[in-house]
Amino acid sequence: MDTNRYLLSILVDNEPGVLSRISGLFSGRGFNIDSLSVAKTTDPNVSIITMVTYCDAQTIEQIKKQLHKLINVITVNDLTEKKYVERQLALIKVHAKSDKRAEIMRIVDIFRSKIVDVGHAHFVVEISGDSGKIDAFMRLMQPMGIVEIASTGAIALGRENGKK
Amino acid sequence: MKLTGAQILVHMIKSQGVDTIFGYPGGATIDIHDEVERHDDLRHILVRHEQGAVHMADAYARAHKTTGVALVTSGPGATNTVTGIASAHSDSIPMVVFTGQVPTGLIGNDAFQEVDIVGITRPCTKHNYLIKDPKKLASTIQEAFHIAQSGRPGPVLVDLPKDIIQAEIEFDMPEPPQMRSYKPNYKPNKKQMSKAVELIKSAKRPVFFCGGGVISAQASETFTKIAKLANAPVTGTLMGLGAFPGTDPLWLGMLGMHGTYRANMSIGNCDLLFSAGVRFDDRVTGRLENFAPNAKIVQIDIDPTSIHKNVEVHCPIVGDCRMALDQILKLMKKEDPNGFRSKDRDEWLGQIDEWKRTTPLKYEQGDDTIKPQYVVEKLHEVTEGKAIVTTEVGQNQMWTAQYYHFDKPNHFITSGGLGVMGFGLPAAVGAKAAQPDKLVVCVAGDGSIQMNSQELMTAVASKLDVKIVILNNRYLGMVRQWQELFYDKFYAATNMEAAPDFVKLADAYGAKGFRCDDPGKVVDTLREGLNTEGTVIMEFVVEREESVYPMVPAGGALTEMLLV
Numbered sequence: 001m002d003t004n005r006y007l008l009s010i011l012v013d014n015e016p017g018v019l020s021r022i023s024g025l026f027s028g029r030g031f032n033i034d035s036l037s038v039a040k041t042t043d044p045n046v047s048i049i050t051m052v053t054y055c056d057a058q059t060i061e062q063i064k065k066q067l068h069k070l071i072n073v074i075t076v077n078d079l080t081e082k083k084y085v086e087r088q089l090a091l092i093k094v095h096a097k098s099d100k101r102a103e104i105m106r107i108v109d110i111f112r113s114k115i116v117d118v119g120h121a122h123f124v125v126e127i128s129g130d131s132g133k134i135d136a137f138m139r140l141m142q143p144m145g146i147v148e149i150a151s152t153g154a155i156a157l158g159r160e161n162g163k164k
Numbered sequence: 165m166k167l168t169g170a171q172i173l174v175h176m177i178k179s180q181g182v183d184t185i186f187g188y189p190g191g192a193t194i195d196i197h198d199e200v201e202r203h204d205d206l207r208h209i210l211v212r213h214e215q216g217a218v219h220m221a222d223a224y225a226r227a228h229k230t231t232g233v234a235l236v237t238s239g240p241g242a243t244n245t246v247t248g249i250a251s252a253h254s255d256s257i258p259m260v261v262f263t264g265q266v267p268t269g270l271i272g273n274d275a276f277q278e279v280d281i282v283g284i285t286r287p288c289t290k291h292n293y294l295i296k297d298p299k300k301l302a303s304t305i306q307e308a309f310h311i312a313q314s315g316r317p318g319p320v321l322v323d324l325p326k327d328i329i330q331a332e333i334e335f336d337m338p339e340p341p342q343m344r345s346y347k348p349n350y351k352p353n354k355k356q357m358s359k360a361v362e363l364i365k366s367a368k369r370p371v372f373f374c375g376g377g378v379i380s381a382q383a384s385e386t387f388t389k390i391a392k393l394a395n396a397p398v399t400g401t402l403m404g405l406g407a408f409p410g411t412d413p414l415w416l417g418m419l420g421m422h423g424t425y426r427a428n429m430s431i432g433n434c435d436l437l438f439s440a441g442v443r444f445d446d447r448v449t450g451r452l453e454n455f456a457p458n459a460k461i462v463q464i465d466i467d468p469t470s471i472h473k474n475v476e477v478h479c480p481i482v483g484d485c486r487m488a489l490d491q492i493l494k495l496m497k498k499e500d501p502n503g504f505r506s507k508d509r510d511e512w513l514g515q516i517d518e519w520k521r522t523t524p525l526k527y528e529q530g531d532d533t534i535k536p537q538y539v540v541e542k543l544h545e546v547t548e549g550k551a552i553v554t555t556e557v558g559q560n561q562m563w564t565a566q567y568y569h570f571d572k573p574n575h576f577i578t579s580g581g582l583g584v585m586g587f588g589l590p591a592a593v594g595a596k597a598a599q600p601d602k603l604v605v606c607v608a609g610d611g612s613i614q615m616n617s618q619e620l621m622t623a624v625a626s627k628l629d630v631k632i633v634i635l636n637n638r639y640l641g642m643v644r645q646w647q648e649l650f651y652d653k654f655y656a657a658t659n660m661e662a663a664p665d666f667v668k669l670a671d672a673y674g675a676k677g678f679r680c681d682d683p684g685k686v687v688d689t690l691r692e693g694l695n696t697e698g699t700v701i702m703e704f705v706v707e708r709e710e711s712v713y714p715m716v717p718a719g720g721a722l723t724e725m726l727l728v
Contacts, residue, residue, distance in 0.1 A: 013345055017294075021286060028287050058472065065469040071291040071311060074345040 001056035005034075007079045007086065007156055008064070010049040011041070013072040021070050022049065031055065031063050035088075035153030046074065050155045079156050082164055086130045086156040091116070092138070095145035096123040104144055111137050122147060130154075169298050169329040170199040173262070176305040178206055179337070182233050184224060184597050185209070186217035190237020191277060192264025195329045200235070209597060209626050211590070212618040214241050218248025219587050219616070220594030222257050223577045227552055228598035229382065231313050232257070237264040239277030242323075243284065247584055249319045250288040254581025255403060256380060258317035260308050267327040268296055282323050290318030298331035303338040310341045315348030316467040317380055348466065352483030352491065359479050360438070360462045361495045367436035367460075368508035370396040373419070376403030376580065377441015377465060381485035384408070384573040387440060390493050394438075395504050397516050399427040401442055402565055403580040410569030411549070416516065417525070420448040421716045422562045425725060426519035428716065431456050432723035433515075440464040441485045444474040445581065446718075454721030464488045523727065525566055527710070534683050536560070536635040536706040539690075540567040540607065543633060546690045551603040552595045554578065556588035556612030558642035560635050562712040564607045586615025592630040593623045603631070603694065610636040610703075611660050620673040623699040631694055634666055634703045637710065645711040649726070670701040681705035 012018045019038060026033050034052040041048050053063065060078070067076045079086075096104060096119070104123055108115055113127035127137050131154060138146070167175070173196060177185065184207045189197040200208045211217040214236045221232030232252075236245055242263040252259045266275040271294075282294045291311050293304050301324075308320040364370060372391040378384055384407040391398045391408060398408045399416040408415060417424030419431055431437065437459040442448070449455040455475060462479040463471055471480040481488050496504075527537040540563045543551075553568055554577040555561040561578055570576045577595055579587035592606035613634055623630050640658040647655050670677030676696050680689035686704065693702035714725035 017282065017286070020283070024286055061472060062469065069467070069469055071343070071346045 001058060003054050003056055005080070006053050006055065006060050007084070007154060008051045008053070008067070009077040009079055009156060009158075010051060010067060011074040012047050012049060013074065014040070014045050014047045015072060018047070018072045019049070021072060022067065025066055025070065029062075029066065031059065037153035037155050039155070050153065052154050077158070079158055082162040083159040084156045084162070085159060086154050087128050088131055088134055088152055088154045089126070089128045090134050090149060090151040092125045092127065092141060092149050093122050093147040094125065094141050095147060096121065100144050104141075107137070107140050113137065165335055166332050167335040168195070168199070169301055169324070169331050169333070170195045172302050172333075172335055173305065173324070173329070174199050174203055174206060175335075176302055177233060178203070180309045181230060183207060185233040185235050186211055186220040186224070186594065187235035188214050188217055188237065188241060190239075190241045190264060192238035192266060192326050193235060193241075195326070196235060196262070196264070196324070207597075208235075209593075209622065209628070211622050213616065214244035215248050215586065216590035216593075216616050216619040216622065218245045218252070218259070218261060219584070219590035220597065221259050221261070222248060222252045222255070223554060223591035223594035224598045225257050225259055226574055226577050227595040229574065230258070231309055232259040232594070233262070234259070235262045237277070238266055238281075239279050242279055242281035246285060246288065247582075249285055249321065251579045251582040251584045251587065252319040253288045253290065255376060255579065256317050257319065258313040259319040260312050261319060261321045263321060263323050264329075265294070265323045265325040268325045269327070271325065281321065285321050288319075289321050292321040292323070294323040295325065295328050298328050298333045301328060302335065303341070306338050307341045307343065311346065349482060350466070350484040350487055352464070352481045352488040354491075356479060356481045357488060357491050358495060360481065360492055361499070363436055363460055363462060363479060364394050364396070364438060364496070365499065365503050368506070369434045369512040370394060370436040370438060371416075371430045371434040371459075372396045372398040372408075373400065373437055373439040373442060374398065374404040374407040375401040375440065375442030377485050378404060378407040379441070379573040381441060381466070382573075383440070383486035383489045386486060386489040386493055390489060390496060393493070393496055393501065393504060395509055395513075396438070397430060397513065399423070399430065401445070401448055401580070402578060404442065405565060405576045406570035406573040409571040411571055418565050419722070421450070421718070422566065422712050422714065423716075423722070424525055424566070425523035425714055425727065426516055428714070428722040428725060429519050430516060432721070434459045436460050436462070438462045440489060443470040446474075449474060450716045450720055450722040454723065529683055531683060533707045534681065534686055534704050536637065536704070536710055537563050537567050538683065539633065539635060539686055539704045539706065540564055542687050542690055543605065543607070544568045546687060546694060547603060547605065551575070551605045552577065552599060554588045554591040554595060554604070554606045556606070556608040557583045557585045558609050558612060558640065559645065559710075559712050560607050560609040560612070562642075563635070566712075568607075585612035589613060589616050589630070589632065590619045590622075592632070593619055593626070593628045596623075596628040596630050597626075600628075606630055606632045608632055608634050609641060610634055610638060610663055610666075611640045613666075614663070617669065620670070620675055620699065624674045629697070629699050632699070632701045633690075634701060635706050636663075636666070636703050637706050637708050638663065639708060641710075642712070644709070648709065648711065649715075650717070666701050666703040670699075673699075675699040675701060677701045677703065679703045679705065
């Protein structure tokens, strides 16, 4: 079966061990996690987990059902069935030699990203967007020489007219 | 009213209607055991190994149709429960396991007898808790029982640090649990049920298929009525034995790796598989592409993850088995009963009779050596099929499934999913605690009985009389059988000739032992053993290289059976 990218938004009880139950479910059943992000919500008793996984249609059905079966999972929302906004944040440290500085700044401008640290040898660039945009930016930075990357997993919310 | 944590724990356990718990004390549970001992209406069975306590609680739950409870100490006490918990998890048995824990201030410091049992048991419990606030003790225990027995049942572990147990706090009976993240769906979809009835009506070659879910939902009676009304042959999983009467003419026997020829052939040829409370385990389906290849499949299950997991289902019904089956029976009663008795059905039942006649379960009992199947068959006769029977795991388990024709639910207690050797003896003790007026028999192999034989002491000391039938072939028979068939008869690590004298073993524990190696004396030995007071071992020295047939080699199609 075809492998697709799926983006799940999961509301869970804000309790110790919940993340371990979820990651344990994935490792125990041989599912993969591409990225994972956990945060607070407006309700202090609830956390939101956004997860990206690559699998086939039958596997995602099992993943959703198995997640729902965990006692601490409140809802499992498959955003890939809907319209949604997705963002990821990355910090990228690139070599900034004098002959490349102007070009880097131009690209940063085009991508509406920011240089958040400037040194003699490096820039640190902050960029946010969906994974496609960040990948494109990385490709352009590659020839300049990427030193280090730190990146969050994807986070996402459904749109108001969420039906696809 | 101020109570200690231990008092609250005991109060909450009793409020769940539990009258027996199985346990073993240690430093972390002294306070709890001290409190339990002061309550005449809560019996504590002192086991000889914590694994035994959990298997006993498991069997107690099955024989009593309630939730089993085990109570053990921290560290090794807790880790010894893991096999039993994993078995109950595989078999969906409602159970709450309380483990002692070092005081909260010491957790994480690698203290003496400290282990992260919540972390260890996370994948093999339905849910688990570490209690860190004495105020949450009562409500958590209530939640634990609620989760264990609702929805698809399963084991729940509650880890109890010693300071929580010793704390004195104000106690109020908590409100019934309201959990926004746990609301099992019981109510089956009406449209799907109507569709199922239509499928039953239009089927030419239907097979009904029951699993452990029918028994745990207490839906055996309805299931039986539906199958009879539909005039359809019935097969079942190992866990489903007894959900439909094993002596009924419509009964095909168990299906799967060691299923009967007619059951497996029926699956291969049916056009409708009406299944309830089953999860299509690999031992049942064989090679998936060849499982019920021509059939529409109806599946009733409380657990949505069981549906479409292994096989594609045409008519899934998510909900409580009993509610769904009651509703389907109601719908069927509105139909003309002759609608279920077409000419096609007669032909189908005729075909099944033909399979039964040409290829029955068989063995040949000669004059010299006892055949293990013969012992089980005679056990069935002598007990008139009325005993609660537990088994160990391996050939003894399969022969019991094949030759002890269970007519009623909750009478066959076996470690189905996990396949735990060492399950049968403690399970028999647990079942006897639940049903003291019933005859409880454990069918064991000479290998597996040695895995938890220390529980003989529990049986004798607690006056929980169990009758143990050992089929002694001086091999780990099931593995030997695979070696014979698939490993060129190279019997690596399966010879069990070095064994204790089981009659003396019984004697050492204060039980009674009998040995029989003469086919002509099997019945007499059974009668004498079963009629002897107290716990009894009946050892039958059987044919060494007898194998369980039919057999579907692992990964093979159900209809491709080895018959001899």
